[in-house]
Amino acid sequence: MIHLIGPAVLASALAGIGVYGLLARRNAVLVLIGAELLLNAANVLLVTASALPAGGLAAIPDPGEAPGEITDPLLSGQVMAIFVITIAAAEIGVALAIVLLLFRARQTADLTAVEELGEASPTYTENPTGAAEPAGAAQPAGAAQPAGGSS
């Protein structure tokens, strides 16, 4: 049984690189890779944790002693890892599709270039379609209706 420090360091390194990629990269594909790295850090931790005996870290036997029985026959940590891989595949599919569309529309995959959803954006509007309509055009017609009926 290998020592726990290896997988733990690996998971930390993956998570650190993932966070860095998520927050610091501007290219959407690289940001997605950061997210994938984060997910895989979680996978490593899950698989590692599933190898722990019943009772967790406190129940790990000293070196030389016989390893305890793995009590969970369903290997829930590994099952969770499979789940994460599945969900990550689905997620990356959707995300890559969005990135592709973004690139088709803008000819760029730079995330800092698309901030239309934020208020600080120069092209931001509360009413994306209303600006095109002639404001108040429907109002006089509606007001004239009861006036005409009463006279």
Place this chain on the structure above:
Amino acid sequence: MIESAALLTIVLPATAAVLGLAMGGRSRPWAGDWAVVGSLSALVAAVVELVQVLRHGPVTSIGFLGRVELGTFSIGLDLRADQLSATVAVAVAVVALCVQVYSTAYLSGPGTPEAPTRYPAYAATVSLFTAAMMLVIHSGDLVLLLIGWEAMGLASYLLVGHHSERASARAAAMKAFLVTRVGDLGVLFAVVVLLAGAQTTSIAQITQAATDGEIGHGTLLASALLLLGGVAGKSAQFPLHTWLPDAMEGPTPVSALIHAATMVAAGVFLVARMLPLYLAVPGALQVAAVIAAISMVGAALAALAQDDLKRLLAYSTISQVAYMLAGVAVTQAGGVEGIGPGIFHLLSHAAFKALLFLAAGCVIHLVGSTMLADMGGLLRTHRALAVLFGIGLAGLAGVPPLGGFWSKEAVLTAADEAAHAGSWVGWVVLLAGLGTSLLTGLYAGRAWSIVALGPPAGSLEAALVGAPDALPAIGDAETEEPHETLAPGADAALHARHAAPGTHHLPAAMMLPLYLLAIPTLTLGVVLINPPALLSGVHVDLVTGVTGAMLSLAGLGWAMSAPRLGAPDIAIALPDGTRALLLDGFRVDAVQQALIVRPVLALARVVKAADWSVIDAYVRAVPITARTGGNLLRRAQTGLATAYAAWLVLGAVVIAIAGVVLA
């Protein structure tokens, strides 16, 4: 027969009020017809009731509104008809009829934009007022009486504030409502006390139990004093009298109604009705007598210096109602006969005070002002009106052999007997009453010499010289055409435009009630030749009668001699300071302002401030918090995907730290 008559006295005016409002609508003649027919039929019903009661005796229980089951109590909302209620009902109905007939002319025409007459609403309210008073005098249960009592308060509020365009009228109405309401609370609490202490609110049962000594002394004393509070409020007795002079803001016929028949008479009536209760607790009667003595003298003194005819009459009402209350309060008779003098004075006062107010309304109508300074020379210009006014004043002063003389001397005789029976209250009332006789003579004579004898003042002279003999003959109403400009609304404000000379006809509808009211004013004493059981306690002691009559005649003569000496107004003989004090009614208003109104207003301000800055603060904080929070949160919406991811990571870190720390 009695039952139906008693019911009809209440139902007919009430119906007239409803019909007058619902069907009078914009068509004025209908409103007037409903009102006059309603009060006329009420008078017929009251007379029938009186005749039947005198012939067949009283009926103690007439089903009216059924019974109200209140858990352990059962309140029977029944009426009763006896000599007291029937007699007062006739007086109320007569005055109400006179007022309604008079008002058809007094409030004719649409009025001016500043003072619209609003006749239909007015007539309906007067009918309602009459119905409420009829309910009070016929009710056999204190709860039912309280209903009528409150309805009267409402009607008086509406009528005093009839010319609601003017701030003074609104203030007077509010004052009348609030001041009488203070007293009304007393009646309400008295009902509660009696319900708790005597387990019943039936007047008959309460009086019976009080006579038999079945009710605890504490309950009796508390309820008697609380009722007395209501009496002081409604009957405008010290210290709750201040609303009455201010209530002169209402149209003059309303003043006649309030002063003569309804409202102020109700208080005295209540004491008379509950007299067995009061006889069981002499302390309450002594309080009533002292209140009456103070009101009697104080109001007469205040009347002496008034410069407004209606306010003078208002103070005289306070003084005269005090006579009634004193007449009931000093009774030495063990039974109900003791109410005789007080009720007799109530009847005669109803006649002469209604006459006085309606005549004063005619004078105001002619002069266009309520100020005494604007009046004068009525005897030369309108002799019949002046004579009728004089009859009213003579009744007020108690000149023999008018009704007012007999009733006032009956009260004084009752006080005299009480005094000689060793009661200090009797002495107080007797001395106050004799002093007031002199004062009454003085102010009645003063009013006469200013209004009738004095020189015509200012515009009146100009207006009246052209038509010195413009009074219509009574009975030819057909030839009397209503004059366009004779539509008084807000008494002084509206009459002020009566500048057209030579056109001062008084409509027959305004003169007829005066003649009608002059009859009982002159001849009410005839009743004493063969008095009914109600008035069997009324008799006039020769010495007291002569003394009282001499005093009032002396006062009259003194005041009426003034014109010969130069100035018609004897009040100018008073020192200026005294005169101002009396004009303000001993500044009771200022005292009330300082003792009650200001603290209440201060308390209201404190409550308002607390409400605004404490309770409302929470409510006002809600939108501020939401807006601030919203502004903070919208800063987070940068549109930058990386920034959202940063928030996500931050959240994950916070959750992780929390998990480690809290685990």
